[in-house]
Structures are given as structure tokens and as C-alpha cells.
Amino acid sequence: MSMSESEAFEAGMSLPADARRRLALRLLESVDPGEAFDQAAEAWLRTEAAAAYDALKADPSRAIPAEDVRARFEAKWAARS
Numbered sequence: 524m525s526m527s528e529s530e531a532f533e534a535g536m537s538l539p540a541d542a543r544r545r546l547a548l549r550l551l552e553s554v555d556p557g558e559a560f561d562q563a564a565e566a567w568l569r570t571e572a573a574a575a576y577d578a579l580k581a582d583p584s585r586a587i588p589a590e591d592v593r594a595r596f597e598a599k600w601a602a603r604s
Contacts, residue, residue, distance in 0.1 A: 526534070535546055579585055 535543055
């Protein structure tokens with residue numbers, strides 16, 4: 524019998540803190556970071572990036588000139604120092 528994600532979470536939370544830490548590390552090691560990143564990037568491209576592209580194509584006046592974007596980033600970077 525397999526348990527649901529919420530059941531596994533509840534079972535894990537009932538463990539002592541040290542056991543939870545070891546379990547969390549083992550779970551993280553079991554995830555292929557390249558595959559996880561690729562899946563997240565693909566999902567972002569298909570949803571958010573595609574929607575932003577479609578909106579920009581529908582209304583090009585929404586575009587922000589590259590110089591303005593660069594200036595905003597430079598101002599934020601300067602404010603951090």
C-alpha cells in the first residue's frame with residue numbers, strides 16, 4: 524500500500540528533528556537537479572513566458588525599451604551597495 528504525499532508529510536513530521544533532517548537530505552539527494560530544473564523551465568516557458576509573449580504580440584505598446592530595463596537594474600544594483 525502506498526501513502527499519499529500528505530500522509531508521508533504527516534508521518535515525517537512525527538519524527539524527531541534529527542531524523543527529519545536526515546530524511547530531508549536523503550529526499551533531496553534522490554532528486555535529479557538537472558531534470559527538476561528542466562521540468563520547471565519547460566513549465567515556465569509553456570505558461571508564463573508564452574502568456575507574456577502573446578500579450579506583447581497583442582499590444583506592442585506594452586514593451587519596455589532595453590535601455591530602460593538596464594537603467595532600472597543598474598539603479599537597483601547601486602541601491603544595494
